Amino acid sequence: MAPEDEKHTSFRKPIEIFCYTVMPFGLKNAGATYQRAMTHIFDDLIHQKVECYVDDLLVKSLGRNDHLKDIRIVFKRIRKFDLKMNPLKCAFGVSSGKFLGYVVRHRGIEIDPNKIKAITEMPPPRNLRQLRSLQGQLAFIRRFISNLSGRCQPFSKLMKKDVRFKWDAECQEAFDSIKRYLSNSPILAAPIPGKPLILYTAALEESLGALLTQNNEEGKQNALYYISRRLIGAESRYSPIEKHCLTLIFAVQKLCHYMLSYKITLISKIDPLKFLMTRPALTGRLARWAIFLLQFKIIYMSQKAVKGQALADFLAAHPIPADSPLNVDLPDEQIMQVEENERLPFWKMYFDGALSIRPVRPPNIARARVGIGLIFVAPDGGIMRFSFSLTEPRTNNEVEYEALLAGLEIAIDVRIQHFQIFGDYQLVINQVLGIYKIGKLELTHYHRRALELLKQVPNVKMARVPRGQNAKANCLAKLDKEMANINEERSIFIGVYTRRILEPALL
Template structure:
């Protein structure tokens, strides 16, 4: 044991990008200042530097992937770097959020967790929270990511399913130790679990959902500032019509026929010179 690398009886600890103390987990102030001091990127190298600094903050910023999705256009090969008002608006929207960064808390054993999910046209966002003794939501974790080209073709309800599956894959240890109350615009559980025929990705999603205790709570039944902020960070396209009803569910009909029983006629066998003959008739 190296005494110079040991500390006992401390009230807080510093880790790469964040600080752990009694209240929870907070962003390291030096990481915040590094972003606040940055000017508008003038080339691809400065943009990569900005994204590298934001990588330390992804778990603290709601919908970071959705906010920075526009930057990916400038990262493509053979695309000239032209910083316009659209990019500047995204860049400036991040700084005010860092002026009042959230403090993430550790979950309390025995209490259910609340999972807020949202989907946009090109990204999905997740907020994991838990109510405290005062009945207010405390944020535990923020997640977000952009969609792949194939995922962009999903229907709105399937994009919500994608957000749910993404949260399970990244926060599986929380799902294993707590019951989950799922809050979203529509019910992705119904879309997957109650579908009459499961094929391809729906079958894979069903297997992952079946492992955990997840209960859907309609979004309109939940109130609170944390939900309002989450919805403001994940505006849903106005043209989307979210519906968890199963399309063409009435056409999936299984026809059950009565069983058949085999009869053997010994007299007929004798008359036909011991040639076997069978009759198949349905039971009544």
């Protein structure tokens, strides 16, 4: 204890008042403080010769001859910082042992046999309290059980409020299947640095599951981690492709400490990365998911291209129900629209708006002058330029929306099928893509109209570009004073039109 804090740990005895000179039990931050101290003491040895979790210490060596040297180094460090060890809880020179509730061997991590025995010899639960005890024991070893949430699905209905507890044949069958699984439980390996990881995902009607594996030196796949959970509330009503996206997000969040350090190969029935990364516009949770996945190195591989026992075991643990719809291979008609082919004849549109306030007669009155500029680039390189002046003054945000709407209406009129939209105004681009929320009420009808027009173009993509790449559209928007910037041709034919503003819908 710090000398100035010792008085805060004082306690009274009949003869005198005492205080702790070392950290006592029961403090809220005791675990974190102790872990920080141990990390500081064994800083250069952790993950090399020592693994430490709070007061549990493990000294590891590759060879028996090196083990005595490693123990000597650790004991010197312990003596230096005046740490005390309990000899009754120590074991030396062993090839396996219990650490943090698991059995650690040279080939991997196993479930403690005592924990398996406690579950396999457990009688069927007779009340809710015993069922919760069973689920608590299963939760401790959940990383070893494939599709645990799916296996425990019959138990969930007994956990609901105001439901009479009745242990039926379905619950007994689920309980027996868990016992059979634990009789031959898998061994989880530690990841090998530098080798990519393989992530299997599966989405069922009521649960999600994932398996993280890695190829060993012999080319065989070792299981690293099993995860699963039930679908809650509205998640059960997601489309099949959204369930696969949710499974990927759940796996990445749960296994983030693995994902950030390795390259990941995703193996799934459907490619959720293509669905999230190539959609023309993302809103709500899909946009959040897409942004979250950008920080990871994940590539997709179809299940049909993979052959191995790990895949077979994973699919066996995640069976598709017999009444599953037949269109699961094409779970969403929108998935057919996200395939981008570089050979498609894409049109490009650059849009921008301009707003300026200039005095008019009488000189004390200012009038807002509003203009929008559009540039269409055809697949063969042809260029069309448009410049509009609006009938009424608008704000900067509204002017940019007006420019986008005008370009979409022109694209629909000329029946453009493949369309790429570029603009430099971040707020409008991100609102249409669903990244930003609509903060102002006056922009709501603009946003709604933009989404309606986007649906009428079969294949459309939108992206923000730097202002320098959008200079020509900006010049057209400020036609009266910026025309000198367009000097690539001696004469330019431009159609100048008048456009009415979009009136807000009546609420």
